[in-house]
Amino acid sequence: MRIIVLTTALTCCLGFFIKAQDTEPVHDQNSSNLIYVEKDGIVAIEAEDFYKQTSSGKRKWYITSKDKSPAVTPDKDNNHSEGASNHAYIEILPDTRSTHEDILMKGENFSDQPGVLGIVHYKVKFNTTGRFYVWVRAFSTGSEDNGIHVGINDDWPEHGQRMQWCEGKNDWTWESRQRTKEVHCGLAHQIYLDIDQPGIHDIQFSMREDGFEFDKFILTRDIHYRPEGNGPDSVNYWKNPSLRVEEKVSKRSYISQLATSSADTKTFFAKELPVQAQGFYKDTLGDWLAINPEHGKEAQVSMPFYFSSGRYDILFVGVGENDGQSNYVLTVNDRVLGGFTPPLAKEVFEQGPDYNQLFENISLSKGDVITLKAKLGSADGQEWARGRWSGIVFVPAGKGMTLQNMFPGKHKISEPVKVAPPAGRLAIVADGNSPDPDDLGGTAVSLALVRATLLNDRLVHYSHSCDLVRSNRISEQAEIERHALMQTACDVTARRWGGFDHLKFYDALWEQEESVNSLTKAINESSKNNPLWIVEAGEPDIIGFALEASQKNKRQFVKVITHHSANDDAGDYYTWQQILDFGVEEVRIPDQNVFLKVDLELWDWAKNHSDPRVQWVWLMGKIAEVDDVVKFQKGKWDCSDAGMVLYWISGATSGGLELGSIEDVKKLLLDYID
Structure with a gap:
């Protein structure tokens, strides 16, 4: 049996240029998310x-x-x-x-x-x-x-x-x-x-x-x-409108859109405020503060105004709920600015101008104490709203009404990503030793997601560096460095997040025989009620060798998840069609770069988080961003291959999330941390 190395193409990015280009060059547009308009x-x-x-x-x-x-x-x-x-x-x-x-x-x-x-x-x-x-x-x-x-x-x-x-x-x-x-x-x-x-x-x-x-x-x-x-x-094309906020392309939250609308906007994000012993909890569904009605019906939070003294328009950014109307009161020191009760929402949650309250021309001095008090309401006396709100935005006096009307309409909030994995076990084969370094972030996110959803015991194989023939676009010395970084991404993430003591992380090129044997064993243990889901996060050769060595009657219980033809067609020993000819089930989902290769600052929540596990995940993506082998990751944080893991976690072929986002990753990780 020929033994070769796995490559985790957690990359497959838009400007993707690895060996797969020899068979199918990739253009710069996100075709999987393009809708042309007549x-x-x-x-x-x-x-x-x-x-x-x-x-x-x-x-x-x-x-x-x-x-x-x-x-x-x-x-x-x-x-x-x-x-x-x-x-x-x-x-x-x-x-x-x-x-x-x-x-x-x-x-x-x-x-x-x-x-x-x-x-x-x-x-x-x-x-x-x-x-x-x-x-x-x-x-x-x-x-x-x-x-x-x-x-x-x-x-x-x-x-x-x-x-x-x-x-x-x-x-x-x-x-x-x-x-x-x-x-x-x-x-x-x-x-x-x-x-x-x-x-x-x-x-x-x-x-x-x-x-x-x-x-x-x-x-x-x-x-x-x-x-x-x-x-x-x-x-004449537009981005796929099946997003979480009516037909808006932005995946940023509503409060983030307001906060970044102009250079002179100052913001208190509710999610970043201290909440100990004040009755609020952090609701990561929408990055809000909220009240648990089982613990109390009122809450308040105070925060010092640390911006420059002056006159401001203050915009309270609330959340409409369909099970009740909560009441909010905003004060500065001991002065009550006013109260506000947002209307009842038709959807489960809604945001937009209707659920905000503008306080105009307010004199504020640095050091003033701003306090928000919330009291829950109920539409039927049985189901209670939770007093959700997302922040307070400050702009120079006279600009508040412009800010209030900047994003009109009602912004529907999606249901949280569900954890409903299919029957069976998970195997991941990634590269990372190829020119594109995105597998560093992809590996850290994938392992963190599996642990955060308590599915770590169902991960039975992980191999990296599966690119078995080195591309001339990466030097021998740089590739050795990548092997070390990928092994570190695996071992350190697993140790810090915990729960992976049962698993050995293989270097598919340097431990090719062991990698193939491990994956073959997982295939041979498959059955109708216990299938094996293989995430193809790199070249398909390791998968091909394992299938070739496996028992023929077990291959029917193998499902291979893929999101990009650049991985499929990058094999040095097996074509994608040869993989399918083994009798496995192809599970193809859209290109995960759409929402998981994002601007670096959209991961600041992880960079600035107090938990070192979250900071570590951010660091892996940052190392990929400063990589000096390729240039197309500059300014980007890419965990696109982890989208296939997110798809599996949320149900796979039974309603799994086909286009996951950073917000979905964030919610799952922070729910676990909190």
Whole structure:
């Protein structure tokens, strides 16, 4: 048995550049979270910005850019990115039939039936209904690499089938023709999709002929429209609106948005105030202070005003609750500024201007004591509100009303992330010895999450440094340093958080045989009621070796969680398809970089926390940020691979959190610490 090393690609970041680039270069946009918007009857989309691909067992779409070409054979074509829009395109490979003389293999290198082979997906929000004509920009070099199908929402209508190119060989060419028995080069105006309802639809393209090179497509209501050159820019996109605060992109809390709205804003964050013996507790669901009605119905907290003396507008930032209306009174020294009772919320929790109270033109001196008193209310006498509030914001007098109205609307607060793991055990295979250092933070967060949710006894395997062939983008000396850092991230996090005495953390490259044996043992202990969930946080080779060495009848009980094709396709010994061919279940979730690769300051809560366990987690991500091998982590704190652990903790395929955030990580860790 060949033994090789594991690589934890807790990275897979947006600017990702590791060995996986040789097979599938990654672009800078977060395609998994892009939704393109049709505006005024037209939308243009770069082909390489698909958010996922399916039915890719026999043929798969690969991205080609001006710097990299897929290392997939056979592929007789040269790199054609020079004339491509955005200097990148996708091609479906391998290409075994480019001319009529090549052997035709239906269901493999040719599919006249749409929706069967090699499907790429794009999310498009349509504001207009009606018939949209489809134009595609393609590069064809032969007679058998010039056809594709288009569909919508897993439906493949007749007028989306058999798009055909005859003209414009050896050049990027726009076309919108449908091949028929009578007219092989196709009829104009016959490729279209009918949009019956506005909203988000899944636009899909599937392979007709392998080797098809796909640059861009346009959907237009204008039957007479004909694109020229590169076509219109693909700029009409928005971030996925399925966020926690109505259709806002920001994952920051409402109080944080107010606090950072201008340079002269000063803020008392409720979550940072002392609460001992004053009746409040810290509610980490929303970073609020709250009152437990079983312990009392009133509470107060006082804090010195330590900002510069002057006249201020003071904004009390409350929380609307649906089970009662609490009352709040704000005083400065012994002077009562006023009271406030927010309205009853329709949702469980809501925030926004309706739940705030503005006190204008208040004279404050440094050292004044500001006190907030809260008294609980109940809508029915049985269920009580908890007097939740998130902070007090100070701005120069005259600016308070602007601040109050800066973020209008009601900001719904999500339900807390649930801890509901599926049956079975967890194994994690990570890299970290590859150029991208994000596995340092990812490892620390993953282990802390498993411990914080009391699932540490279900973690049965952890190996790191699974990149078995060193990339020339990291020196031998730097890689040795990474091995040491990854081992430290594992051992120190485990010791400080506790509960991992049963586990040995393997260096997959330096302890390859032991790593494979450990994972093989975990696979062989699997059953229907006790499956093994493997988190693929790096190259798949260690997983492949373990599966190859395992008992065949046990592989059906293995589920492999992945969130990025850059990991899947980075193997030196196993392709992703070979992993799936062992009979394991693929569990694919969206790219976790979306909300888990964030600006460094969004982790200040951990940096400044009093508990050394939390500080240690922050330190691991900070070490990755100052790494001198790559530059794309600068200013970022990245624990993207830990999103797969968060997904497993919260239910996996039974409603698990597919796009976890830093707030979710924070709540789970601090709930445990508190």
